[in-house]
Amino acid sequence: MVQLEEIGDKEGLEAWLKTRSFGDVVSIVSRAALRVLPLWVVAVRRKGAETKGFAELQVLRAILVGRVAVHALPRMVEYAPIAADAADLASNLISEEDPSGASAAYSAIAIADAISDSDFSAALSAMSYATEAVQHLYERDTGYSAETTFELSRDVWVLDRTNNRVLGPLWGASSPDWFSITDKKMLDFWAADPPSSWDFWRRWWLSERDGKPMNPEMLLAIVQRIADETWKDPDAVAAEIAKIEREFKGKKENATPPDPDPVGGTAEWESLPAGSPSQIRKTAAAMVQNRLDLPPVIETILGYIDLEIERLQHRNYRDEDDAEEAKRQIAGLMTIRSAVSRLQVLVPSEEQMPQSEAEEAEKLSRLILRRLKEWPRRAPGDCPDNMSDLVDNSYRAALVGGCAFMAPMIGVAPDKALIAGAVVFGGKKIVDTAKAAKEFVTRKDGG
Template sequence: MRAEDIEDRKTLQAWLTDRPRADALAIAHRAALRVLPVWGAAMEEDWARKGEVTALPLLRCNLISAVAALVPTADITDAAARATATAARSAAFATTTVDAHAVADARAAAFASADTDVRAATDARAAFTSARAAARAATTADAWDAIRADAQALEAGNNPLFDDIWHFENPEFFTPATAAMVSIWKNDPPARWTFWRRWWDAAVNGQPLDPQLQLAIVQGVDDDTWQDPDKTAARIAEIEAGFVPKLSDAAFADFRFDDVHHWMVLVDFDDDLAHLRDPEVIRAFHEDCEDLRDQLQDFIDFAGDAIAGDGNRAVAMVTSADKLLRELQRADGADRLRARRFVQLGQYTELRAAIEADRKRVGEINAKALDDALDAFRALCRKHLGPVLRRMEPLDGFDLGHHDPEDLLGLLSDVVARLKSAQIEGLKPLDPDAQAAFDDMVDALKDLRTQLAEAQSEERRSYLRERFTRGYVGAFATVKRLTERMTPYAEGTTNAVDGAIRNQGRFKKFSELVEWLSQFLT
């Protein structure tokens, strides 16, 4: 049976028969999420206020189902069972509301979605139970259209959790119900629902919060705390403050070992473009890329003419635009785009496009043409590369502190030079493409250091300092990723280097990055 034939509980059940467990988890979670606002909006009614009922029990159920879908290997069986039991007690008050049936079905969808992790053998049953309840709470046709779209995405090898919640225009009930739910959150004490507003926005827009953070919250908030929204908010804030994602997952690129040439090859992360498999999405992606290629080529041509008689000194903004264009040209298919490399080169071009001396050299009309191309670049990233941008967010969590950019550049340059030429005993060399990528990182940081030294205002210095910090952390994360990929092939390394490449620590301070890099020079 094909996903396109799903139209009701019976056909969904038939389709799930031969599908992996993860598909049932994803469908159950998404179905419950679509009707969560029905329950959330009902929290302003008298029965909810008098009974001190909040959206928290169902939010907990939906959080658990999100973790089950995003981290299928996580053991959260006990948490799921306790959450559904607690939510059932709260739901006993929902008997007098004018929309009692819709509210009850929204509640049932949340219960069923969380229940997918209680008994693995009943995942499929929980999925179609959640779907059926969601269909009753929402407009039936809209609900089954969305469930069918989820199933088609799964059938195509995509993860619907990274798609908009409805795939198409929101049904009539959804927008006002969401507005009512969020309004309640805004009118309550601000800190009470801060996390949940972020969690909700991320989930419905196909950019779920870090799965490991969500897992940490499921495992780190006890049952007593879940009874009180304010205590829950405070505990979640503590977990978020102490949560440190694996920095190497935010690297600018990934690597693999080429057993023919015995060197490390530059590749992209496997799951960055997993959402770019649907034919219509790929078509839209190619159209946007083609427009950007044309804009970049026009800028390079006209700027080249403008500086042709102006000596031989290269103009950084033109060089960067050319590298961004060549990365686009290299990727003749969505599956060949090195997404993080593309984002990285675009950000380098943005920084260099702000250099006033170079803008004067190419002429303001040409400089404005590059500004327009960079607007298109940012729009393309927001539209197609949201998961990539989300995974690179940990790069923003560091403070340069007292460290001198000049000293930092010297350290990074030395480490990169040794990695490129395999001067570090026991490690593998890099292929030419990977070497060029590291050179770009160092060159971009040198440009930032120069701009920082020349900045005339404190506002400009602060901005450039932030960008230098982020770029340096990104370069560190990429070196860290490279050494992790080298670990199975490293032989005869020194104790210091061996300790560094096997270090799986989660870095919190900038000084820890410097200390780690320094181990390669001892």
């Protein structure tokens, strides 16, 4: 059986996917197609009015079928072939003029084809086409894209650890330049059209990009209830989707299957008791005051989390126990990462912060510090032989320092964040601080 630490290239990833259920495979490869979707939309818009609307809509439909299949695979078999054929027709309109955009379309088509016949090879080709789209963009054969491999590898680790197919944001601490540029262009194109035409697709795209998927039952209804003929016209599709959305208005739009966070973070956050009114106000005031400074700080923290995850994934393990400990640490890091990413979305853009978002941010700050205190060891004294590594690793030090720096920017007393960081490292170098941390944790958790 392929071990997770062996996944470092395309072949290793494909070998691992062969050990999983077909639904898991669809979950992984459909995210690859999502990452290159903006390349397709930008290519279509460059082509001009003759392809705008119809062409991009067909590929959006094919990817939507793939994403709905993650949670409703049997019910998508009927709709996938038609979606694949329509997207294939659309791709022919630009295949020779823009190979990068065409490959992005082929990735979506391959997913729909794979769902039609439960074809594992077709599913893998979706991943390969996504890589080709980036390679064409750079106009050179770069091999299996390192940035794509890393993101897919992160998806694999989360899926293996949790068996949960909701895998968080598409990218880590920051997206590559080509994605950031084409993502903005795609959203600008949609904003320039009549708002009703692409409003749903803009919201759906942002929900997928940011790892907060829409209500899967609503998305299933969109695929099942809109007639094939209607899919030829973006405005007609928009009108039908609006009707379906009104039916689901009473439901929470971002509702997801149980435990939507990749490693339990969102479920854990939801289970936390509400913070005190004064602490919620403090969180809101701090985030409003620091709204311009928070994004780069959070990006830095996410970057160091990603570096530490990558280091843990690819280091040489002493034995099976050491490998299991690395997996446990990665799971903790993924929870912290998910909470920090969610906090990033809540950073206010104006001088006010909605009450509901302030309440959520306050809970997330508690979750981040709680998990930071627990990582990387289950309890003081565990794994004493790697104490030097725990204390001296630069990524860990930067991560803890970054969280300590961020703490007052989200309304948390900085001394508490520094104490939480001390618990992470423990050991002889900071015994006195660790003792203070223990007393703080006892008071915090024991009342």
